[in-house]
Amino acid sequence: MSAAIKVEAPASIPVIDVSGLYSPDIAERRRVADEIGRACDEIGFFYAVGHHVKLETIEAAWKKALEFFAQPMEAKLAVECDRNNRGYRKMGDTIHASGLKFARDSFDLGFPCKPDDPEVLAGTPLYAPNNWPALPGFEEALSAYYQGSLEVGTTILKGFALYLGQEEDFFSRHFTRPVADMVINHYYPYATAIGLGATETASGAHTDHGIITILWQDYSGGLQVMGKDGVYLDVPPIPGGYVINVGELMKRWTNGRFKATVHRVIHTKNAPRISMPLFCNPDFNTTVDPAQLGVAEPAYSPVTSGEFLISRFQKTRKLWGAANKDATVKAEAIEAPVEA
Template structure:
């Protein structure tokens, strides 16, 4: 692997406006072509034209600040053990273990987070279990639920628009992804990387969020324009990435990589703590994970299958293995391809 960053690395920008506002067939075809290029070369995309109003984003960040600004003992009331919901305090997770990769210090990711998402009872016509979804807990913070839910609904719309683009880009029927996502496990994770003085030690082992791939089909990310997010390029080097003004960052998850047998990449990424003069600079991010139906089986499309394609996998099993790594400290032994890419990255650049 190369040890120097490539001068040609970039996260492509795609304006999905023609799919949001109703463009011509030619306009949509060009968006799909650009998306295919971005997903096959990088696996991360800057998207414009997504249509989320600025006021909705402002409401989201107001809610995020109001919650994370509370004392730790208040936030701990909303910790839900064993579920992908509620509050996660600092150093309670290790994303690298979702790949089966041991970090220098287990459970050392210093971000704190709050998760809400779709519940099984959102689909009363189906026999689903909350064990696979999870019940939301809403903190008693003025305006939090309404503002967060409003953003969640907008992000869900964007994710489903993207899967429509994906279907066209892959040459599939327009409804290809609907069979995988019509009762999708969708989770919104709000992350905070600014912690009160004295809660962390600023040493060489400190990790903002360990290297990982996302679990599902697609992730839609809002983030501050603050350094920290890094993407592992095909050159084997970690590259800094920041969102463009007004853009959302989009990356593919493991399941989309499986569908395309890695023709489209589920790109490894991490967050390094931006430390200035011995202090952690504030950084916030909000990720919408569109993970697919718990009872759906994901298989590689025949036209993309190589000589050793992925085995079909039940989405429930895939997500459980990933969560067992990140939240419960149990290394995921199934993530062979992803772990190999992490371990092959240039040594001192792994962090």
């Protein structure tokens, strides 16, 4: 089944048929790149349909994710997450700037590496073999989804480059061994979340860390993006469609031109919710510098991609040393445009 589905865009989050990015016709690729670029200039979010990942691949991964999280805690902790973001993370590992508590656990995976990979042997952070559970079909389903989503990400990056007047591989050539981590998020049902003392919001207001996020969300809905007027816009799921958004690292690279927009997740029903974002980031030692795009007086200094990501993890994940924040912050603080 093709993932290309034509729907009307809700509010100001555009639906873009990205199939033209796969065309041999450069004019067609530029046409789609212009659509994508305008969305990133305006709000930093858009839907991508017309990509090459089959709906069956996406839904197979979703079903295996549900199986994984339905297991007893002992089975999940058998693949507990390490400092390279590989494995299962219990509820409470993510620290939010508001100090509030959110009811979700997750499973992390990343770019496939073998134990003898040069980056692994060198001890480069964020490179490690994936920590797969002993769940039949899980590795195969999630690996297929990961590879498809990564291909969507690098294709969209070629569109970014065309829009910004660069060679088509300006960004994608830095994705030979990308720090492209995927997080399978499992949001607890509303009643369970409240019973655990979590906030009524499923995931707090934040911006993403990296270059772009390639997100599939299940059919529960709940994703919301903050509009220019400060009012949240619903971003309901499109079967087979991805939600794409710009992260803080891409905002830096474009000198603030592309928007890294605040978003959150609300509970919509008393049932589990699965989202599967791929945080599509370049090779660890990639230099991110607006001057590379011809910016004469950059507002942002050069950073190394991997070090920038680690600096964000250190503020947001207990596994990376994030300190507990004051949990007495008033509930309305979650409405403020704060970073995760």
